[in-house]
Amino acid sequence: MSLTIPDARRNATPYLYGREAASVARVLEAGHYGHTDLTAEFERRIAAYLGVPDVVAVSSGTAALHSALLATGIGLGDDRLCREEGVGSLF
Numbered sequence: 001m002s003l004t005i006p007d008a009r010r011n012a013t014p015y016l017y018g019r020e021a022a023s024v025a026r027v028l029e030a031g032h033y034g035h036t037d038l039t040a041e042f043e044r045r046i047a048a049y050l051g052v053p054d055v056v057a058v059s060s061g062t063a064a065l066h067s068a069l070l071a072t073g074i075g076l077g078d079d080r081l082c083r084e085e086g087v088g089s090l091f
Helices: 019-030 037-050 061-071
Strands: none
Touching (some): 019 037
8 A cells, every 4th residue: 555645735635545445436336325235334333443332424514413413302493502604504
């Protein structure tokens, strides 16, 4: 495996090496990007690594925040205190 020195000019381009690149290729080759067997495997492995019973993989930071609010029982009509920048979609 060769390690590439990150180039600051590529800050929006992912750096994938070896197993990471192969894993991304598996997902892309499957032809669909929703919740698949690969996603379930990823969730199981992350849960095992963290020593927790379950994890949920989501596709964006907004989806993560929305899921966290739902998991804690916060919903319509409940007060939320947070910065508006970056989470306007939750208001």
